[in-house]
Amino acid sequence: MADPMKIRATLQGDVADVRVLMAHPMETGQRKDASGNVVPLHFIQTITAQLNGKTVFGADVSQAVSRNPVFAFKVKGAKAGDKVSITWTDNKGEKRTDETAIGAG
């Protein structure tokens, strides 16, 4: 199981500024390891974010996203204490969901 995400959500007016750091190798399938074998593709493909259980943001991404990906996005209509939950799925079918509460700006 992958390490937990670090999610930070702060409020500016009614807009939540959400930043997330995911722990993932994001292998491109082009890199070789020390013994010269190609490291197989292993990367996050889809990301969804929910605010209080309602999907508000989604992404489909490729292996060109950097290792331990960082994303930030902004969601309207949020209040302090609202729950932000983020899920990623990678090309091997691994999944991880983490949740945080929005802190006051």
Add this chain to the structure above:
Amino acid sequence: MDRSRRVVLKGAGAGGALAAALAAGLLKPGSALAAWNKGAFEAKNTADAMKALGVTNAAESKDIQIRAPEIAENGAVVPIDITSTIPGTTSISVFIDKNPFPYTGTFDVSQGALPFVHLRVKIGESSPVRVVVAAGGKYFTTAKEVKVTIGGCGG
């Protein structure tokens, strides 16, 4: 132009594939991302990737801001901020023209997120970073050149 129309017509002829695609929301720009678009992600150039995504007639726009370093010291981690001020923006897609697979991703902001996204990408060699924004069924695009001094694909 003519060619894409032919493809659509052919699709419609072949048992209402167009209707099916419409129903699945595939042709509605920026609607909930249906399935991870393998064809687009495996395309080896930006034009093919856009074709696989159904992006046509993208107009150059000054209402998309790309904030990225002019010169990236480390191509493995290039921070990019994208903001669209086009009304009704539904999705933001990123292409890095000179990467082995240029299509980097699409961010769906049609469901309550503001038309902004920050991400960090790998850029193999100096390349334009091209952004395509879908808004109101139309596509808008802009690009910014990023110079890379150390490649990002070596890991």
